[in-house]
Amino acid sequence: MNERKRKNTSTRRAMLANEIAQAIRLRAFRPGEWLRQIDLEERFEATRFDVRSALDELAVRKTIEHVPNRGYRVAEVDLKTYEEILATRIILERATAEGVVARIDDAAIARLDALAAQFSAAVTTGSRTEQSEINRAFHQFMYSFCGNAVLEEMIWGLRDRGRGSQITVWSSHELLQKSDREHFEMMAALKARDAERLAALIATHIIKGGVVGPVPVEPG
Amino acid sequence: MNERKRKNTSTRRAMLANEIAQAIRLRAFRPGEWLRQIDLEERFEATRFDVRSALDELAVRKTIEHVPNRGYRVAEVDLKTYEEILATRIILERATAEGVVARIDDAAIARLDALAAQFSAAVTTGSRTEQSEINRAFHQFMYSFCGNAVLEEMIWGLRDRGRGSQITVWSSHELLQKSDREHFEMMAALKARDAERLAALIATHIIKGGVVGPVPVEPG
DNA sequence: TGCGACAAAATTGGCGCCAATAATTTCGCC
DNA sequence: GGCGAAATTATTGGCGCCAATTTTGTCGCA
Structure with missing residues (x-):
């Protein structure tokens, strides 16, 4: 009956985070590379808010690294x-x-x-x-x-x-x-x-x- | 020379997340208990934005659980x-x-x-x-x-x-x-x-x- | 009195705006 | 022409507003 309503944020965020994570796995973004929010918005057709949430999540998971006022980049593991x-x-x-x-x-x-x-x-x-x-x-x-x-x-x-x-x-x-x-x-x-x-x-x-x-x- | 400027967000967020995590460890919040954002704002004297960021971080770390439109609660582990x-x-x-x-x-x-x-x-x-x-x-x-x-x-x-x-x-x-x-x-x-x-x-x-x-x- | 529906209050959450900061270019001086 | 400083542009990030949603409270009816 009920058509599935639009996904709520936490779902969208998680999905986007996984998409970005996969892109990193597939080397679409290489270690050390900056992930510009504007690019990600376009590439994944998401709002800036969702992009930021997803990046925050990946930063907590240590897939990427956050540098204040510089942005997020793929973590370089020493x-x-x-x-x-x-x-x-x-x-x-x-x-x-x-x-x-x-x-x-x-x-x-x-x-x-x-x-x-x-x-x-x-x-x-x-x-x-x-x-x-x-x-x-x-x-x-x-x-x-x-x-x-x-x-x-x-x-x-x-x-x-x-x-x-x-x-x-x-x-x-x-x-x-x-x-x-x-x-x-x-x-x-x-x-x-x-x-x-x-x-x-x-x-x-x-x-x-x-x-x-x-x-x-x-x-x- | 330079006086230390105010902390940037990612630092404040991480600190707040750790404070909340410690409060959970100390059982100030019990498993299953809802963490109302307004309360946390007052208790830790933080902005709503920081509270939300911290809660998101803890949710990623699985310390707490996020239920869309309901909020965040201390994870109950089965x-x-x-x-x-x-x-x-x-x-x-x-x-x-x-x-x-x-x-x-x-x-x-x-x-x-x-x-x-x-x-x-x-x-x-x-x-x-x-x-x-x-x-x-x-x-x-x-x-x-x-x-x-x-x-x-x-x-x-x-x-x-x-x-x-x-x-x-x-x-x-x-x-x-x-x-x-x-x-x-x-x-x-x-x-x-x-x-x-x-x-x-x-x-x-x-x-x-x-x-x-x-x-x-x-x-x- | 119990129950359901409707209304009011409380809470969360999406999002856009603009200030703060960094990167880049331009310009002036030596 | 080279170099450094100032202006311009690009990008990030803090935050408040209000809509969406849930919860609570109230009322009417059986």
Whole structure:
């Protein structure tokens, strides 16, 4: 009966914040780049008020940085913080293994196999952002079975924060292929219901995929 | 030379948000309670604009909840979410043990001993909020040596979120005394540089301090 | 007396205006 | 011609106003 009325502010704000966040993920805005409110108004067809709200939200989530009287810019993550983010991601993402192994079902495994295959295809033919989005989908779907929504939230919050680093993810084709292979190793561990092995794979996946060269990361 | 100019908004907003957050921690506002903007204006002597900004920030941090056209209220955490928060806290806080043990020095140990002693005293003589604040100070100071600022942030964000549960922390005097004892056991593990033992103690500390058998939760 | 509808009051929330600040250009002086 | 200062332009950000919405209070009717 009732047609859906126009969205209220908090919804619009959240949606816009997510749109901007995605744009940042897709590197439409690069780390350090200023986000001019006027541009965002036009690009996303939103009012200035909504743009500001969304930017404030992203600043609280540390996706962007606010400089008084200068504006908002995509956060640039320094090396130390980046390493801390990776270390914390390892802690959190490892911890999903147990729950995932316990709760995953055959249908989900099939879907994950498909996503892993999609990633394989994207490694050779797809664009950087395609690879990135498929990879994200793979992990997001897998972690969604961990049985802890709070834990999931933290993981995705951290992953978004890590985007602001100068370090190139998958800096070489070999690393990309390694990530690809690791997905299938994870699937094997998953099918064998081997939580410990899955956790170990997740840890190396994060380290190898994210850091180039000598790795000075000691979790904790 | 230059007298310090008036604080800019983002600073005022952050300060006000922290003040309100502390008030919530101290139970000046109870879970489910509505935070009327007019009241907050007077109580904290802030403009309506700043109040709203601060409330928005706290809503993003999930300390409070925003209901369109109704306002903001202290988040009520349901049991499932509360358990997830505790589980995630255990994951994160355990992970500090290694770094803390590696980095702690004698001066810090002395300070922690003092805080543990303060807590002991507060167990018998202090108020609930005093106990809570000293306990917080103890853990905050300890975790500050973990060498991972991002990890620390996550922990304190989660701890704040947990305040919104109906579950009474330290529901009995015995649990309070148990917490007290555990602080000293942690100190022993710390002095022995036994990270594994410290991690185990942290885990039980969180579980025992936070959950009390079958929980009489009444939906608000 | 209980209940529903209508009216009045209280509260929230969208938004535009313009002051404050930073960035850019122009101009004058050496 | 180069350099610094002043004027111009661009952008951000504080804030108050009033509309939209909810809550509270009142009245009439069964």
